[in-house]
Amino acid sequence: MASNGEGNEPIKAIVIGAGLGGCACALALKHHGHDVVVYERLKGFRRLGDSLGLGENALKLLERWGGASLYRRLTGIGNQAADMQIRRWHDGKVLAQQPLMDMAGYIGHRGDYHEAFIQAVxxxxxxxxxxxxxxxxxxSKPSVVFADGTEETxxxxxxxxxxxxxxxxxxxxFEDAPKSSGYSCYRAYFPGKHLREIPLCREFVDHDCVNIWIGEDTHLIQNTLRDGDEFNWIVTRKLSHEADMEVKESWFQEGDMDEVKKSLQNLDPRIYAAVETTESCLDWKICYRDPLPTWISKSHKIALLGDSCHPHLxxxxxxxxxxxxxxxxxxxCLKLAGKDNIPLATRCYEKLRFPRTRASQTNGEDLRDRWHNALKNVADGVEIDPESIKMRNRWLYAFDAEADTLEHWDEVSSLVAEELRTGKISPLC
Ligand SMILES: Cc1cc2nc3c(=O)[nH]c(=O)nc-3n(C[C@H](O)[C@H](O)[C@H](O)COP(=O)(O)OP(=O)(O)OC[C@H]3O[C@@H](n4cnc5c(N)ncnc54)[C@H](O)[C@@H]3O)c2cc1C
Incomplete structure (x- = not known):
């Protein structure tokens, strides 16, 4: 898609937040001929988080905005295994196998992706x-005021x-407080080299791999990065006590490894051997938010993007x-609507995006439920249908969000123009 070729006056945009969403937004805005500045609360970035999936649906856009070298850098960060295995909780029997690209796209370290995004910006x-x-x-202006009292419009x-x-x-x-999803997640990320000395779990670090163990109301995802030099496990389990549902939404809360080991004792001994050597983990209560009725301010000039409006499991x-x-x-949308029609652009944006982000969010809930229920009341000798536990993300990847916007612009913009004329903006949900 050509950039800035339509003679439109550049739109001045401010992006708040230099996470992956803010960086992608800055790249896209610049590519389409807008003027953009990013403001970030933090003074510097650390290599935070652990594994994060980046699918072809995003990579093709990032390649368009940042060139082939950005695409190569991002895909190089990802786990290079061809397939992933879905295994039975207590003995690791492989129940299903599917290409990694059907599942999560490129799984890499969030911090490494973030560094590449910042560099591209x-x-x-x-x-x-x-x-x-x-x-x-x-x-109404619109403007932002910073902690030091200065203002930018x-x-x-x-x-x-x-x-x-x-x-x-x-x-x-109003403040949209997080709700507990009813599940918690323990996550650990550490150098994997020492696991090569442990015969039981060596197979999970001698090359890049992704394995998932599913059990009743629980699953554990293990993957390597950097060809086995780094190792990640993430266990998700249903919370059983009301007290556990207390919501502390944090990426930094330390988990109790003794508690984790105790709760995983019936896990396949090969992966349990890796958990057993783990010194520390994060306790991340998976929080949930109801879908928002709008992503746009009343003036139509402030728009939400990324986790602020469509967080995912x-x-x-x-x-x-x-x-x-x-x-x-x-x-x-901004390019098509032009500088004098920001409300048209932002309202078309939320209408175009809401159904797809909802489908992608609920896809994650559906997968969790299929994994957590697949083996309930199933005896060891009974085969389960491998298709019933496979990830179903493939349909998300072929999509070109920009081409789709162009295709649906006439239809959506005439609907939105009418809503703006009558002042009756229909809520997203
Ligand atoms: C610390 C951390 C670890 C994570 N780890 C993982 C992981 O391991 N796996 C995974 O799949 N996902 C992880 N995520 C989530 C993942 O990064 C996001 O889902 C995705 O990248 C989209 O994020 P975003 O850009 O919308 O928001 P974020 O990544 O949260 O970025 C928001 C940015 O806005 C900045 N900001 C916030 N408030 C203000 C303000 N008032 N003024 C200026 N700047 C502000 C923040 O400092 C931050 O840089 C993590 C997120 C965080 C924050």
């Missing part, structure tokens, strides 16, 4: 102003400020990819 000549925390918004402001978004509060007019493996798609759609 900087290579594109886009400024990331760090250490600039937004503390309030004026939606733009034609449009994009709140890519993550799961605890302040921009979301402004858009909704880990089993969707699409959080960053859907944020990237949203970036492409918003940038194209």
């Amino acid at each position: 900087e290579d594109a000549g886009i400024e990331i102003r760090r250490g600039r925390e937004v503390v309030s918004y004026d939606e 733009a034609d449009i402001i994009i709140g890519a400020d993550g799961i605890k978004s302040r921009a979301r509060e402004l858009v909704l007019g 880990p089993t969707s493996a699409q959080g960053a990819s859907q944020a990237t798609e949203s970036a492409g759609v918003l940038a194209v």
